[in-house]
Amino acid sequence: MTLAAAVPHGFLSPTGVEIAFLLVGLVTFGAALVTVTTRQLVHAALWLVVTLGGLAVEYLLLTAEFIAWVQVLIYVGSVVVLLLFGLMLTRAPIGRSPDADSGNRWAALTVAVAAAAALVWVVVDAFRATWIDLDGEPAGTTRVTGESLFQNWVLPFEALSVLLLAALVGAIVLSRKAKADATAAASPRTPGPRPDGGGSPDRARGAAGADQEGAR
Amino acid sequence: MHLVYPAVLSALLFCTGLYGVLARRNAILVLMSVELMLNAVNLNLVAFDVWLSRTAEETLHSGQALTLFTIAIAAAEIGIGLAIVLAVHRNRGTSDIDKLRDTAEGPDKDGPDSGALAARKADDQAGEKAEATA
CATH class of the missing domain: 1.20.5 (Single alpha-helices involved in coiled-coils or other helix-helix interfaces)
Structure with missing residues (x-):
């Protein structure tokens, strides 16, 4: 807070980290939108990989290294593989499936857009002038995270x-x-090709x- | 970096996941949308932890610890959820959430009958599948 008051940071002169965060964030958000709207079930899982990988890059840009690699290992490595296994074990159709969305998608769209508008408005109004100082020692190295995790x-x-x-x-x-x-x-x-005791x-x-x- | 960027991105991702949970019909797609919502919460936690560890000199790193806990709980949730979806698929032959309406209170009066029918059909399917594997 005091930092933001001392050094005013404008939105019209973004730093390089902010530009990178914005671009990766756009890719992440677009991939998330495709994940929830595509009609090909396997493609949804593959776009989910893009979303989770983009989030890992965002963690790296926020200097939380350990979380980023845990994200890559657990989400991209295992959760998506589990989801793909689930899709194949439930015999999901490979091509386009016309009934991927249920009938109440317009109500869902209304709820989601209203929630997004309210949340974005509140968040922007609350944290418009807040500045994260990313310089200096990273905030989430393995050493820092491990010490806090195993001490506190x-x-x-x-x-x-x-x-x-x-x-x-x-x-x-x-x-x-x-x-x-x-x-x-x-x-x-069960018919008996096997002997009676079988x-x-x-x-x-x-x-x-x-x-x-x-x-x- | 402005705190607004990660906060807005996480809000948008959360609402995308909300839309997916409400609008999708396949149970596994609903689980994917739940993962999106959990990841939005994780991004929020990490961003606020990085901010607070600088400005308030908070050394507990509660945001990152909670993020790790959320990731572990999400992994457990996806395992249990997929086990439930697979069990439902094995018994009913579908993973379609809109068709699982056995406990719905509707205007139709044939609730118990249709339930028994579904159970018999499930038994038949299970029998056929076991025969096919045997």
């Missing part, structure tokens, strides 16, 4: 590991339960799965 945020960090474990177990349970259902439904009508462990497993579900 150790307990939330450990709690987060428990949450990740819970999510892992939850994902396993969710996919395993459906498989037990399928086995239970399939085993009574069907019984399958059926027993299905019954065991049903029992487990009942216990749950």
Whole structure:
């Protein structure tokens, strides 16, 4: 605040970092728009890569290096791959799918434009004269982030590991339960190319799965 | 750098994600839009953390720590969400959110019947799929 009062920074003479931020921001926002409007499902995932990569560049421009590389590793590296796997496992059509958007898209457009107008107005009005000083030592090097994370945020960090474990177990349970259902439904009508005894462990497993579900 | 640039970009990205959540029909596209909204929040957190670490000399770096936590929680969320979508797809044969209306209270009175029909159809499909794999 005092910095902004001492050295006035105008919007009409942007610095190089600001110009780079603006250009990358335009690319990011355009890719996000294509992500939510394209009718080809796989292309939506690929444009999401552009959006997340652009955000990583924005983090680098804000001198938050560690966050930027974590963004590249986790989002671009794993989340998008998970989404692509999900698209392929649910047999998404490769070409244009005409029913990608639901019927209430105009209501959604109204809500989104109204929210964007209100948020942008409030944010611009509040932080018009605020200046981030990006010179000097970077604010988010690995050393700084690691020190703050393991000195001040150790307990939330450990709690987060428990949450990740819970999510892992939850994902396993969710996919395993459906498989037990399928086995239970399939085993009574399985034709017997196998010998007679072959069907019984399958059926027993299905019954065991049903029992487990009942216990749950 | 003016704080307005990252703040406005994050607001715009958030509203883009909001539009996607409301307008998309495929469940995985809805998950992508949720990721967009989470990333907008992350950008806001990082920008304000960089600003506050300079002007207020705040050394906790709470914004960056919260960003890391948000990224981890988003990764967990996408895993669980995709597991749920795949389970629904395996049982119903669709990942279309508009068709999952079993608990809707509508003017039609055949709610339980159609639910039983859907369950029977799901059983048939699961049986066929298991036979195909066996």
